[in-house]
Amino acid sequence: MSISTIGIDIGKSKFHVCALDERGHVKFRRAYSRSGLIQFLANTPPARVATEACAGAHFVGRKAQSFDHEARLLPGQYVKAYVKSQKNDFADAEAIAEASTRPTMRSVPVKPADRQALQLLHRQRSAWIGERTALANRIRAMLLEFGITIPKSLSQLRRQLPCVLEDAENELPDRLRELIVELWDDITRLDKRLKRLDSELETHAHADPQTQLLLSIPGIGPVIATALISGIGDASTFRKGRDLAAWMGLVPRQYSTGGQTRLLGIGKRGNAHLRMLLIHGARAVLRVASKRSEDDGLRRWVERVTARKHPNVAAVALANKMARIVHAVLRHNTPFKAQLMGA
Incomplete structure (x- = not known):
């Protein structure tokens, strides 16, 4: 019988594959490199190609669709119940393949490359906001060690920090002043990055x-x-x-x-x-x-x-x-x- 379902356990450089026939029997289990997997998908007649929805899954899904395969990305928590015996890469690939054959199994739609890039921009935006918050908290903690308190608000920090740095009577050591200025420069750079990214997102929003x-x-x-x-x-x-x-x-x-x-x-x-x-x-x-x-x-x-x-x-x-x-x-x-x- 021909291959009906292909389950792929995604790794960084190794991809473990389990192929099932139309009756659900295992035809073979193999491990491929990234280029080898793409060549395998290109030379295999159209079939159902299933992976877990994880890092790199949308790339594999798009490659499978380009070779006329039906790509299905399954949530990992739904696949876990199909793992038999002890966990290993081939057992995971078989579980993914078997889970994808269930008619009620839910799947994640494959994202186009531009939509995935847009999602990564949002993730980086959140990371920059987190870094900015961490820097602001660190500055407040340093000042608190010398009895200087600033409310927990970025706007309050922007307003009060210049006065604190210019005050020569607050007993802040000169080296600490220099360090706080450096941290504030980092916050300013993050502000500029976030402003550029927000402008880019706004342009995209009005164009789509x-x-x-x-x-x-x-x-x-x-x-x-x-x-x-x-x-x-x-x-x-x-x-x-x-x-x-x-x-x-x-x-x-x-x-x-x-x-x-x-x-x-x-x-x-x-x-x-x-x-x-x-x-x-x-x-x-x-x-x-x-x-x-x-x-x-x-x-x-x-x-x-x-x-x-x-x-x-x-x-x-x-x-x-x-x-x-x-x-x-x-x-x-x-x-x-x-x-x-x-x-």
Whole structure:
């Protein structure tokens, strides 16, 4: 029988392959280098090629699709149940291949190269913000050793640090002043990098048709819109808006048994970065919702929720609503209209 399914356990330089026939029997197990794997896929008739959704998986998926294979990227937690006996690379490859044959198995859509590059830009943006925060905290900690306190805010640090460095009576050693100036120069360089990157994301947001649709949603700007487009990929892979909200971890977590349904806090699954951005966007909407017109559906929805819920709960609820709106906007390729917003 011909090869029907190919499971690939991805490594840095070695790729372990398990090939199954149409009945699910193992035909062979082999290890390839990166170039050898590409040559193997190019010389193999079209089949289902499955990998775990991990680093390098989208590259392998795009290569498989270029050779007319059906690429499937599976979440690692769903593959684990199919690993037989002890764990090794060939056992993992076989488990990936077997899991991909299940009709109910979920998969991750293969990202185009430009969308993946956009996602990496957002990851680097988050890393630079983290580095800037760490530098600011380090400066505050150094000053605290000499009895100088600055509130925990980057804007406060920008405002007060020049005065602290110029004050000759605060007993700061000269070498420490030089070190703090060097750290502040690092923060300034990070500010310039972040400003350039934000400008690049804004240009991309106004040039991409799908991102322009997301900009019509209140609380979503260029940064959030480009992050959603790069993270979600194809919105049609989600059956409905609730599935997208659940993927982001914005729906209640269930712990139900014996016919008794128990709903806990939000699931916090999926992409934590997207969830954080949507919640921040929701907070911005809550602050200005009262300024929208009275016949605005979004304003009416916010007023009903904030009247009975804590502001933090209302922000998460609105983020959940925004995730569903994002799905509807991308799925139907139409901009958001607040007047048509229901409960």
